Amino acid sequence: MAESWVISLDRLHVHNADEDGFLSDGDEPYIVMVGFRSRFRTPGSTTVFWSGVLDDDWANGIDGNRSKAIPRKQGVVRFDNVTRPTAQQVLAGDLPEVLGALVLVFESDATPFSAVRGLINDLQAATRTQLKSLIEDGNLNLADPRPGIDAAIKKIRAAMEPSTLEKIGLFLQSFGDPDDLIGITPLLYVAVDSSMSLPVPVLAARPLDLRYQPSGVDYQIAGSVAQVPVGIGWESLGGGLSSGPGIASWASRRLDIVARGTDDACWHKWFDGGWHDWESLGGVITSDPAAVSWGSGRLDVFARGTDDALWHRWFDGRWHDWESLGGVLSSGPAVSSWASGRLDVFAAGTDGALWHRWFDGRWHDWESLGGTITSDPAAVSWAERRIDVVARGTDDALWHTWFDGGWHDWESLGGVITSSPGIASWRAGRLDIVARGTDNACWHRWFDGWWHDWETLGGQFSSGLDAVSWGPKRLDIVGRGTDNACWHGWYDSVWF
Incomplete structure (x- = not known):
């Protein structure tokens, strides 16, 4: 089965900088990752690629004993449609790929990026030539591959070495202060089943710890090799939904899903080790419902009614009747809770702004949080007063605002989404966001100290999506499929 893999460099730690921060502005590092892949004895299979990004602003002026998150456009190469044959398949003639990256670390001075691009183009050409000879043409000795690989890396490095005239030109272009190449690290993996033992690394999930220590400089880069989802194994939970679903959890291995049925009532399905049948919670609702729990055995459900007001029903051992909380909503609601007895509800008003009311023993009046939104909002709390x-x-x-004692201005998280988003958190400092993309698939973006790029989780949806977490590294996602059933996917250290 085809897989997708990434080599990801996540963080640079400068143990010792090239430029003393007391006498200068510190270092200006930047990273170039040249990705490659080539299949054994398969003519025309070699590709060498680079994102084309040269940017030294992200860590401008970094001093010793400081670290910075590496931008994904510099720090990630992705490989799609990867297959990893077993030993039996290789013996039967299914020849594997070699894939990886050359990691170049520079310290920026005055060399124009146009000159650096020329060096990298030379590197790409040399890499392509060496891969063709070693892999495509079958010249790599698989019984003892290291000498061939080392010789190829030496030739690739040599291709980046300018001639005497080129050095003079580069020196002049750089006003006498050319960029320093801190180092080159080759990362090479054979795409075979991880159970196979080879003299070179096989493609498998692993951490990366790269060190660069030329002439007193000491840089360390942390990252990983990881498989990423092409799409996850969605399961149908049935039902005939006329809205997107909402999901909540009050304990580990407990999930509660609510959605509008074809009769416009609110319907409920739950998991407590096994899935229970859908049950009607009555009412007449005109939006996607939202649900949250502030503690074990407590569930609060909200939706817009036929009068465009906010309506609320809750469970605390028994279901209580629907009550109106007023307001005039132009979207479905969102709800979060940061403690027992605390509820925060959000919805778009008739002015398109985000409106908020909250419960802390009593309901407070609606307040405007501004912005202009075109979908149901989604809300989550990862800690008290957040x-x-x-x-x-x-x-x-996708747009984002947050409260940590006061409300912050809206910020754009990019993407092009065609539905209401869902948001969840499995610990302080972690956010997971899902939404439908222009391809109707589920797309996912997450924050764990910095925002990661969107990735697709597949599926085909006709509604917004919602998400919840019942514990560390657990994420459950629900949405209405094109068949109007509720579909469910989950992450439990890996995607299912």
């Missing part, structure tokens, strides 16, 4: 809210903006991008 709330994160996301919604689609007028540009179809």
